[in-house]
Amino acid sequence: MYETLDIHVDAPVATVWMNRPAVHNAFNATFIRELTAACNVLDADTSLRVIVLAGRGKSFSAGGDLNWMRETADADSLSNHDDARRLATMLRTLSEISKPTIARVHGAALGGGMGLVSACDICIASSTASFATSEVRLGLIPAAISPYVIRAIGQRQAYRYFQTAERLSAERAAQLxxxxxxxxxxxxxxxxxxxxxxxLLGGPSAQSAAKDLIRNVAEQRVDDTVLEDTARRIAVLRSQPEAKEGMTAFLDRREPEWVARIAKAPSVSMSAGSSNEVTDS
Incomplete structure (x- = not known):
């Protein structure tokens, strides 16, 4: 059960709905704790292949809840640091999920909301969506989200938008x-x-390995260490059952086992007031 999330599982896909529409899905301590826990639970579920992150109401996420941010500002330095660390851990947990993740974005994705988008592998946005790293207008910086936003848009663009806090249209965000x-x-x-x-057509182990490959190869100079690392990675995968099945299926002109086994499973909702009940939807 979650207070701030509504999780719908229709195996092999889980959709995590941020469910604080009255405050545009802004973060508070409960939200941070619950999203961190949900990411860990869903990543460990072997029946799931893809995780979609979405927002209820008018916005994807407006970032930090102002009341929560005011409370953290009034706390002592140690408590403030611990709170910031929990936010950073939430973003890293989302970013390091072994399964493919998709941000389904409508409305505003501001501050930490843009961080959530950047921490996901793929972003699909409505033409009416908007984005911003708006922290400097509150006298703050986009610290916790910075590794993911810079990874997404690059350092040069970050120098501009981290300082101007300009609102980005969906089209501009795509250009970046x-x-x-x-x-x-x-x-x-x-x-x-x-x-x-x-x-769902890709091998699940291969997709997890592909994510790890990107994290380890990106921004690296192509030297002997990188060459050896990439050679080792493909050699290990070639010897695994999934790769053998994929190559055999291709030669036999049939679907690989991971595609063939996908079947409609009962949908499950995990939200405030529910008890992981099975629904007919």
Whole structure:
């Protein structure tokens, strides 16, 4: 059960709905704790292949809840530091999920909300979505989200937008590399499903290894160490059952086992007031 999240599992896909619509899904201590825990639980669930992050109400996420931020500002330095560390841990936990993650963005994704988008592997946005690293307008900096936003848009663009806090349209965010696809609002869910369908064709172990590969190779100079590391990675995967099955299935002109075994499973909702009940939806 969660107070701030509504998690719908329709195996092999889990959709994590941020469920604080009255405050535009802004973060507070409970939200940070629950999203961290949910990421760990869903990542460990072997029946799941893809995780979608979305927001209830008018916005994806407006970042930090101002009341929570005021409380942290009034706390002593040690408590303040611990609180900031929990936020940073939440973002890293989302970023390091071994499964593919998709941010389904409508409305505003501001501050920490833009951090959530950046921490996900893929972003599909409505044409009406908007983004900003708005922290400097509150006299703050986008510290916890910075590794993920800089990874998404690059240092040069970060120098501008971390300081100006300009609001970005979905189209501009796509130009910067933050957003992968921009679609009309009525096509948002169908585009997300299209990406999910494409992801389900890949080997789950290979996708996890691909994410780890990117984290370890990005920004590295191509030297003997990198060459040896990449050679070792592919050699290890080639010897694994998943790769053998994938190559055999291709030669036999059939679906690999990980695609063939996908079947409709009962959907499960985990939200405030529910007890992981099975639904008919």
């Amino acid at each position: 590399g933050l957003v992968h696809e921009v679609v009309a609002p009525e096509h948002l869910d169908s585009k997300v499903q299209e990406i999910v369908d494409a992801l």
